[in-house]
Amino acid sequence: MASPRKNRRSVIALSGVAVLSLGLAACSSGSSTTATTSAAGGGADCAAYKAYGDLKGKTVTVYTSIVAPEDASHKESYKPFEQCTGATIKYEGSKEFEAQLPVRVKGGNAPDIAYIPQPGLLNTLVSTTGKVVKAPQLVSDNVDKYFGKDWKAYGTVGGTFYAAPLGANVKSFVWYSPKTFKAKGYTVPKTWDEMMTLTDKIVADDSKAKPWCVGFGSGDATGWPGTDWLEDVMLRTAGPEKYDAWVAHKIPFNDPSVVSALAKVGTIVKNPKYVGDVKAIATTTFQDAGLPIVTDGSCYMHRQASFYAANWPKGTKVAEDGDVWAFYLPATDPAAGKPVLGGGEFVAAFADRPEVAAFQAFLASPEWANAKAKATTGGGWVSANKELKIDNLTSPMDKLSAGILQDPKAVFRFDGSDLMPGAVGAGSFWKEMTNWVASDKSDADVLNAIEASWK
Amino acid sequence: MDTATKFTQMFFALGVFALVFVGTLLLASLFKGRTGEKIQAGAFVLPSLILLLGLLIPGLMTIWRSFENDSTGALGFSNYGDIFTRPENLLALRNTALWVILVPLLATAIGLLYAILIDRSPIEALAKALVFLPMAISMVGAGIIWKFVYEYRTAGRTQIGLLNAILDGMGKDPKNFLLDAPSNTIFLIIVMVWIQAGFAMTVLSAAIKAIPDDIIEAAKLDGVEGLKMFRFITLPSIRSALVVVLTTIGIGTLKVFDIVRTMTGGNFETSVIANEFYDAIFRYNRDGLGAAFAVLLFVLVVPIVVYNIVQMRKDA
Numbered sequence: 059m060a061s062p063r064k065n066r067r068s069v070i071a072l073s074g075v076a077v078l079s080l081g082l083a084a085c086s087s088g089s090s091t092t093a094t095t096s097a098a099g100g101g102a103d104c105a106a107y108k109a110y111g112d113l114k115g116k117t118v119t120v121y122t123s124i125v126a127p128e129d130a131s132h133k134e135s136y137k138p139f140e141q142c143t144g145a146t147i148k149y150e151g152s153k154e155f156e157a158q159l160p161v162r163v164k165g166g167n168a169p170d171i172a173y174i175p176q177p178g179l180l181n182t183l184v185s186t187t188g189k190v191v192k193a194p195q196l197v198s199d200n201v202d203k204y205f206g207k208d209w210k211a212y213g214t215v216g217g218t219f220y221a222a223p224l225g226a227n228v229k230s231f232v233w234y235s236p237k238t239f240k241a242k243g244y245t246v247p248k249t250w251d252e253m254m255t256l257t258d259k260i261v262a263d264d265s266k267a268k269p270w271c272v273g274f275g276s277g278d279a280t281g282w283p284g285t286d287w288l289e290d291v292m293l294r295t296a297g298p299e300k301y302d303a304w305v306a307h308k309i310p311f312n313d314p315s316v317v318s319a320l321a322k323v324g325t326i327v328k329n330p331k332y333v334g335d336v337k338a339i340a341t342t343t344f345q346d347a348g349l350p351i352v353t354d355g356s357c358y359m360h361r362q363a364s365f366y367a368a369n370w371p372k373g374t375k376v377a378e379d380g381d382v383w384a385f386y387l388p389a390t391d392p393a394a395g396k397p398v399l400g401g402g403e404f405v406a407a408f409a410d411r412p413e414v415a416a417f418q419a420f421l422a423s424p425e426w427a428n429a430k431a432k433a434t435t436g437g438g439w440v441s442a443n444k445e446l447k448i449d450n451l452t453s454p455m456d457k458l459s460a461g462i463l464q465d466p467k468a469v470f471r472f473d474g475s476d477l478m479p480g481a482v483g484a485g486s487f488w489k490e491m492t493n494w495v496a497s498d499k500s501d502a503d504v505l506n507a508i509e510a511s512w513k
Numbered sequence: 514m515d516t517a518t519k520f521t522q523m524f525f526a527l528g529v530f531a532l533v534f535v536g537t538l539l540l541a542s543l544f545k546g547r548t549g550e551k552i553q554a555g556a557f558v559l560p561s562l563i564l565l566l567g568l569l570i571p572g573l574m575t576i577w578r579s580f581e582n583d584s585t586g587a588l589g590f591s592n593y594g595d596i597f598t599r600p601e602n603l604l605a606l607r608n609t610a611l612w613v614i615l616v617p618l619l620a621t622a623i624g625l626l627y628a629i630l631i632d633r634s635p636i637e638a639l640a641k642a643l644v645f646l647p648m649a650i651s652m653v654g655a656g657i658i659w660k661f662v663y664e665y666r667t668a669g670r671t672q673i674g675l676l677n678a679i680l681d682g683m684g685k686d687p688k689n690f691l692l693d694a695p696s697n698t699i700f701l702i703i704v705m706v707w708i709q710a711g712f713a714m715t716v717l718s719a720a721i722k723a724i725p726d727d728i729i730e731a732a733k734l735d736g737v738e739g740l741k742m743f744r745f746i747t748l749p750s751i752r753s754a755l756v757v758v759l760t761t762i763g764i765g766t767l768k769v770f771d772i773v774r775t776m777t778g779g780n781f782e783t784s785v786i787a788n789e790f791y792d793a794i795f796r797y798n799r800d801g802l803g804a805a806f807a808v809l810l811f812v813l814v815v816p817i818v819v820y821n822i823v824q825m826r827k828d829a
Contacts, residue, residue, distance in 0.1 A: 156795075156796075157795035157796070160795075160798060161795075182798050186798065277775075277778055278774055278778035278779070279778070280778050280780050281780070334667050335667045335668075337689065337692060338665065338666075338667050338689060338692075340692060340780070340781065341665055341689055341691060341692050354670070356670065479797075479798075480796055480797045480798050481796075481797035481798075481799060484796050484797070485792065485796060485797050489601070489780065492780050492781070496692055496780070496781055497694070497781075513584065
C-alpha cells in the first residue's frame with residue numbers, strides 16, 4: 059500500500075463521484091408525483107357506499123397520466139369513497155405514463171389501477187401481458203346502467219369486458235371568437251356548406267388574415283391533430299359503420315372512402331388561401347395555432363378538442379358571449395345525425411382484491427362522476443356517464459361537451475388513432491399526417507404508407 | 514411530494530450510501546497482512562463484478578430478443594430485415610452516419626483551433642470558460658434553447674426565434690430551419706457541436722500546454738514556424754489526446770437522442786437510431802425491433818471503443 063494520506067484522498071474523491079451520481083438518480087425520480095389522501099371517516103352521506111363494505115386499512119394504488127394541477131380534483135373526488143369505506147387511495151401521476159405502464163406491468167410492478175387513455179394500449183396490455191384483470195360484476199353492471207353500449211365496447215377486448223370508462227372529451231369542435239364574429243356580422247355555421255361559405259367570405263373580407271388556424275406540432279407526438287382532422291371528416295363523409303371498419307382494419311387504411319375523406323380535409327388544411335403557409339403547420343404547435351383568434355386576429359377558426367379551453371391566455375373568457383367559444387363541427391350530410399369524435403380514459407385493474415373492485419365500481423358510478431364534476435372547480439372535465447348532472451359542471455364549455463355527449467341524436471365514435479395498434483396510431487399515422495403537410499406528400503402516398511406499416 | 518420530503522429522501526439515500534461505503538472500508542481494514550490485502554482488493558472489485566453481471570445478463574437477453582419476431586415470436590432476422598429495408602429506418606441510419614462523421618470532426622476542429630488561438634492570450638481563462646459553459650447544459654436543455662433560436666413564425670408575424678428575427682431585421686424571408694430536410698439535420702448537428710467543442714478545447718488545450726518547451730525551442734532553432742510547427746510538432750505531440758477526444762465524442766454522438774427528441778421528435782427526416790429504438794419499445798410495443806436497434810448501436814460502438822483501447826495501450 060502507498061502512503062495512507064494519498065489513499066484517503068482518493069477514497070474521498072471516489073465517494074464524491076458516487077454520491078453525485080446517486081444524487082442525480084434521486085432527482086430523476088422527481089418527474090412523478092405521489093400523494094396520499096387519508097380517510098377522515100364519517101361525515102358524508104354514505105348510503106350509496108354500503109355495497110362496498112368496510113375497507114378500513116386497505117390501500118388502492120392508482121397510476122395515471124394526469125399530473126398537477128389537474129390531479130387535485132381527482133384526489134378530491136375520491137374523498138367520499140375514502141370517508142365512507144375507510145380505504146386509502148394512493149394516487150401517482152406521471153407524464154411518462156404511456157411508456158412506463160407496460161414496463162411496470164411486464165416487470166411485475168403493476169399498479170392496482172391505471173387510467174388508460176388509449177383503448178389500443180389496453181388491447182396491447184391484455185394480449186401481450188395477460189395481467190389485466192377482468193372487470194368485476196358490479197363494475198360491469200354500473201357501466202351497463204350508466205354508459206352507452208359504444209363506451210362499454212371500447213373497454214372490451216376479445217369479448218371480455220375489462221375497463222370502465224372514466225372521463226371523456228369531445229373533439230368535434232371549432233373554436234372561434236364570438237366578439238369578432240359579431241363585429242363582422244358572421245353567424246355560426248350549421249352545415250358543412252355554410253362553414254365553407256363562411257370560409258370563403260372571410261378570405262374575401264380580410265386579406266391580412268386566414269380563415270383557419272391549423273397546427274399539427276405537439277413535441278414528440280407531432281401529427282396527432284392531423285389524425286383528428288381526418289377522423290372527424292371520415293366519420294362524417296363515410297359514416298360510423300365504415301369508420302369502425304376502418305379503425306379495426308377490416309377495410310384497408312387506403313380504402314377509397316378514406317381517400318375522399320383526406321381529400322376533403324385537404325380542401326381546408328392544404329389550401330394556402332385558407333391556412334397560409336401549409337408547410338409551417340408541421341412546426342406550429344396545436345397549442346400556439348389557435349391563439350391568434352384572441353391575440354392578433356390573423357386567423358378565425360381552430361378545429362380542436364374541448365380540452366383546448368385550458369389553453370387560452372389567462373383572463374380569456376370562454377363562453378358563448380365571451381372572448382372565445384366553440385361550435386360543433388357540422389356534419390357534411392345533415393340527414394346522417396350528429397357524428398361526434400371524442401376520447402377518454404379507461405380504468406384497468408391489475409389486482410383482484412375486493413377494495414380494488416370496490417374502487418372500480420365507485421369510479422363507474424354516478425356518485426363519483428358528480429363528485430368529480432363538483433371538485434373540478436376550474437372546469438375542463440366531463441364524463442359520458444348518463445347520470446352526470448350537467449348543472450354540477452362548472453365551466454360553460456364542459457356543459458356544452460356534456461350536452462353533446464348526452465344528446466340522443468349524437469353518434470359518438472372514439473378517436474381512431476387511440477384504438478389502432480401503437481405502431482400505427484402513435485407511429486405511422488402521426489408521421490404520415492405530418493409529412494402530408496411538411497413535405498406536401500400526396501394523399502395516396504400518405505395512405506399507402508400507413509397501410510404498409512399496418513401488419 | 515413536496516421539496517422538503519424530496520430533499521429528506523435524497524439526504525437519507527446519500528447517508529445510507531455513505532454508511533455502506535464506510536462500512537465496507539472498515540470491514541476491509543479489519544483484515545491485515547497478505548490475505549488481508551486480497552480481501553481488501555476483493556471488496557473493491559466486488560461491486561464492479563456485480564455490475565458486470567448486471568450488464569452481461571440483460572445484454573445477452575437483448576441480443577436474444579432482437580432475433581424474435583414481434584408478432585409471431587419466431588427466431589430469425591426479421592427485425593434486422595426491417596431495419597435495413599424500411600425507408601424510414603434507412604433514413605435514421607443515414608442520419609446517424611451524418612452525425613457520427615460530422616460532430617466529432619467539427620467539434621474537435623473547432624476545439625483545436627480555439628485552443629491554439631487562445632493559448633497564452635491574456636484572457637485565456639475567460640475565453641475557455643465561455644466555450645466550456647455549454648458542456649454544463651444538459652442535452653435536453655440545449656435542445657430547448659436552440660429550438661427557440663430556430664423558432665419560426667410565418668412571414669409577416671413577429672418572429673420570436675433569434676435567427677429568424679435577424680433575417681426579418683435584414684428584410685429577408687424567415688426560414689423554417691427545423692422543417693426542410695436535409696439541412697435540418699445539419700442544424701441539429703450544430704447544437705451537438707456547440708456542446709462538445711468545449712470538451713475538445715479543454716482536453717486539447719491541456720495537451721498543447723504539456724508539450725515540452727525544449728522540443729518547441731529546438732524546432733524553432735531548426736527554422737520551423739507557423740503551419741509547419743503545427744503540422745510537425747503540435748499535432749504529433751497531442752495525437753493521443755486527439756484520438757481520445759475524437760472517439761469519446763464519436764461514442765457520445767452515436768447515442769444521440771435527447772437533441773433530436775426535444776427539437777423535432779424525429780420528424781421531418783431527422784430521426785436517428787436511438788430515437789427509433791425508443792419509439793419501437795415504448796411507443797409501438799415492438800420490443801424485438803427495439804432490441805435489434807440497441808444491438809446495432811452496440812455493434813457500431815464496439816470498433817470505436819476497441820480502437821480507443823488499442824491506442825491507449827500503445828501510448829502506455
